[in-house]
Amino acid sequence: MPKLSANLPKGDADGLGPIARDLIEFPHRQHVVIAVVDCKGVTTDFDTGATVPTVRIRRIEVVDRADLPEAERLVRRALERRSGLIVLPLDLEDELTVAFKRIDPKTGELLDDEPVDTTPED
Structure with a gap:
């Protein structure tokens, strides 16, 4: 590693x-x-x-906010290629969703101005 x-x-x-x-x-x-x-x-x-x-x-x-939808697509493609999985396991899908959830995937616009706390839940 x-x-x-x-x-x-x-x-x-x-x-x-x-x-x-x-x-x-x-x-x-x-x-x-x-x-x-x-x-x-x-x-x-x-x-x-x-x-x-x-x-x-x-x-x-x-990565600029407007480019986040494309960056998310590239991360997903690379992860799928590396893992050999066509559909990602739910926990990996959720992790990526959290990273990109404040962004409208169609427009790249920020959906709100509130900070997102990504601290794992207990």
Whole structure:
């Protein structure tokens, strides 16, 4: 299983600035981003022979609200391709629905201005 490097790209390649305030004020609100990654390095456990790649984020951008319906479609397609499932299990479908539920899938418009709390229920 790959590990994720803790560092974000420097300069213009870090597109998270526009949501920094929102991340502070609403830490449980989910955001959709698109990232370009590569391998920063590989760690080898000499006892087991296991090798683990470390993923580096080369560029990351926040998906605009108007583009969320298309982003949702792309995430669903990639997840279906990776999992080999044509119909996603209900729990995965629900997780994706929560991430995109404030967006009208036909217009891409924000349905309300209320923050959505995505904290898992007990």
